[in-house]
Amino acid sequence: MKEVLDDSLGNSNVLSHRSLNQRTIREVVYGIGIGVHSGEKVRITLRPALVNSGIQFIRTDIKGSVAIPAKAENVADTTLATSIAHGSISVATVEHLMSALWGLGIDNLLVELSAEEVPIMDGSAAPFIDMIESAGVVEQLQARKFIRITRKIEVNQEGAVASLAPYNGFKAGYTFVANHEIYDQYPKYVEVDFANTSYIEQVSGARSFGLEKELAYAHSIHKCLGSSLDNAVGLSEEGVLNEEGLRYNDEFVKHKILDAIGDLYLLGKPILGAFSGYKSGHALNNKLARAVLRCDDAWEIVTLKADISSGTGMPILHGQVKSSQA
Numbered sequence: 001m002k003e004v005l006d007d008s009l010g011n012s013n014v015l016s017h018r019s020l021n022q023r024t025i026r027e028v029v030y031g032i033g034i035g036v037h038s039g040e041k042v043r044i045t046l047r048p049a050l051v052n053s054g055i056q057f058i059r060t061d062i063k064g065s066v067a068i069p070a071k072a073e074n075v076a077d078t079t080l081a082t083s084i085a086h087g088s089i090s091v092a093t094v095e096h097l098m099s100a101l102w103g104l105g106i107d108n109l110l111v112e113l114s115a116e117e118v119p120i121m122d123g124s125a126a127p128f129i130d131m132i133e134s135a136g137v138v139e140q141l142q143a144r145k146f147i148r149i150t151r152k153i154e155v156n157q158e159g160a161v162a163s164l165a166p167y168n169g170f171k172a173g174y175t176f177v178a179n180h181e182i183y184d185q186y187p188k189y190v191e192v193d194f195a196n197t198s199y200i201e202q203v204s205g206a207r208s209f210g211l212e213k214e215l216a217y218a219h220s221i222h223k224c225l226g227s228s229l230d231n232a233v234g235l236s237e238e239g240v241l242n243e244e245g246l247r248y249n250d251e252f253v254k255h256k257i258l259d260a261i262g263d264l265y266l267l268g269k270p271i272l273g274a275f276s277g278y279k280s281g282h283a284l285n286n287k288l289a290r291a292v293l294r295c296d297d298a299w300e301i302v303t304l305k306a307d308i309s310s311g312t313g314m315p316i317l318h319g320q321v322k323s324s325q326a
């Protein structure tokens, strides 16, 4: 693993040699919701954080709770959601918030929670995007670091496969393998290249989903206790139960991409590469992230020049920067 300043993604007609910088939010913002699995009411507060501090979670309902870094090696549970933990203190269902933070390029943030679980909001990443945009995005005075994949890394488990391969930019492809014929009428494969597709417009609104009849099993393992048609797309034998229908025709497979992006952002830095998932979920996404950490000859840390964000290959950078700070 080496660290390099990369300008190969940009055009040569550069106006500035400034590197693309880290970002945090401008001011404190909070929201209230319920945990989808616990059913518990929770207040979430997002606070600006210093450069190189990364994304960290803290439980305000536990006295003396330490901040838990949002890192793949801290993932403690992947049953129907991704949870991180430090000792006996855990934070559940981090993936949709992490996905939104990737979408807006937020590197440093302190997330306070008044209960164990991140609120589910509407089941997508869009409400977190709105929260962060209302707080404002600020650029910090240190270069943002990316993980550039230099050789393919692949993991598999029980017929599911997930991989990362070298790619000039970031794209994600996913194949959804349905467990019920009701899904046959919906797209099962999508590939999104974020150089020409907006995460906010095309992915962030994709909600969690599930079959109505799967809920009984989830309840039996004390999951989805807060689940409703307000925070998920529900399906019966006949089709979508939600009155408003789907937000995208390919909402299910897009949600799997949203989840994968959030799970992989637990690597602490955005990836430059191509993600591919076949039937994969939170467990395999975390296995892939851990494989990346282990195979440090398969990637390098790079910084990029600021003026290439609109150049070929570079993912569209969302979130208008309102001001700069140290």
Ligand SMILES: [Zn+2]
Binding pocket: 095, 096, 208, 255, 259
């Ligand atoms: Zn999800």
